[in-house]
Amino acid sequence: MSYLVDAAQAQLRAAVSTAAQKAVEAGVFPTLPQGEFRIEVPQNRGFGDFSANAAMAWAKELHQSPRSIAQTLAEKLDLCDTYFEKADFAGAGFLNFYLGAEYYAAILLDIRAKGEDYGRSDWGGGRKVNVEFVSANPTGPMHMGNARGGALGDCLAAVLERAGCKVSREFYVNDAGNQIAKFALSLDVRYRQLFEGDNAPALPEDAYQGTDITALAKAYADEHDSSLLALSEEARRQALVAYALPKNISAMQNTLTKYRIIYDRWFFESELHNSGQVKDLLTQMDELDLTYERDGAVWYKASEHGGEKDEVLVRANGVPTYFAADIAYHRDKLLTRAFDEAIDIWGADHHGHVARMQGALDALGLDGAKRLKVILMQLVRLMSGGEVARMSKRTGNAITLTDLLEDIPVDAARFMFNLREPETQMEFDLDLAVQQSSQNPVYYCQYAHARACSVLRKLAETGKPLRQCNADELALLTTPEERELIAHLAALTGETEAAARLYDPAKIARYCIELSTLYHKFYAACRVNCEDEKLSAARLFLCDCVRSVLHSQLTLFKITAPEEM
């Protein structure tokens, strides 16, 4: 697949090289310059659609000033048979190029032909990618970090698909290990407190204190009875966990479904233990001489593989650590299931875990440094009424994902959590998210879409429906507003690839905002339903391209694109 933008840039490269060649033949340049130069889009559109820094890059080897080199090149440039209609030089020695009308027409015809697929890229080459996100602890409700992680992970997965990767969305359920034991203990104490009054033990400080634990214990007691008291502590805890854990997990699934997140796989940590994969891993690591025993525990020689210090894999009590299970889990992703790349979205407080995880995978020959990408998501500061909001006014507890989705529209949450780079701290304004106004960026984009739909609808009603236009008609779109709008439409594929390469779906959200702005400006400046039938048709054609792209990008994020508002 080749894109018009790439084609245009390739034309420039060729034209500049040919011009340099001519300058040598004419004796103006002493030698043919070899240095690399770049074609870029100037920040200021007054400097053309593309610029080249060849004159600056070649100043040294040609022993001439950048400006005189630029002048020479500009004189020798031949832009026949290219998308460009003119070139000039400016500033320190930039060559600036201006696209001709055929290019703009070609972009719109391309969008029309590809429809919702416009902007797709084969950048990923069908690479198999696993995106693991949220993976909240099933012992309690999901929090605000999970809200950001959910929106980020789901949209990143969507962007990667759009950029030509084969993506699987995954949730890792930590249903084994210490935190489940703690969950069991907490449930047990709350259960006994229901029946034994003052004789029941107090809840230890490091146990789960939340009211959700009490509620689960009571729900069990209501559905069953006090008969667990007769059982051994272990049997009682087992019964309580067997009851409560599936309840919690299905609650998470419900909430995430409301959040429009559908996973391809829910992967249970317990499977790794039950299937013997953790044991196999430990055997393999032992055979590779990656482990040793000390103080009754099995240690991994992390310090020999990029880690700061060695790490325990199996505790003295014989129970494997989370780290051991996690290595087995990632080995399963990269080796057993043969994903080319595993992307994990973690809270930034886990950053100490990244290097040792990658190091361990490297030591297993799985090239962890390359194939495991960890996105360290910074925490969210919820703001309400200009102040940091920690507690839900309704429940009095920390704000959960469920609370959030009851308070604000899913569209707003999914969009606004993807407005910032993942690895930077962000503020989330609850008041803004519920506002149905221009200040709310998601409404701004939806309004642009609805507006485009409305224009299409109105003109169809007055007997001027959308029709196919030819390049000559589309070449009538020459105002600055039309040109800028089309130029931004042309940038979608590159933006999709950049978002995928940088693991940053926020680029697409910002692209939508910018596209909306340019459309609103166009709308204010250019009347679609005008006297000139051809111009009117061409403008309507442009409206439909904008509508199509906004629709495909909002839908990509699973945000609704209303036809009227």
Next chain:
RNA sequence: GCGCCCGUAGCUCAGGCGGAUAGAGCAACUGCCUUCUAAGCAGUGGGUCACAGGUUCAAGUCCUGUCGGGCGCGCCA
């Protein structure tokens, strides 16, 4: 103490590879609806890019140091 991330307008943030006059939105002020959605557009004001050095034709961007903020350094996950 060691390690990671961050510091850009009053506020929230853009500025992948060093490039031309550092950009948006919000907030403040001023205009624009007899015609396609005013949930919009146009305009005004607002900056020692934390600070100090260095690298070069060119530094918000790269390097070093300082200050300020966040986080991590468990037989927790």
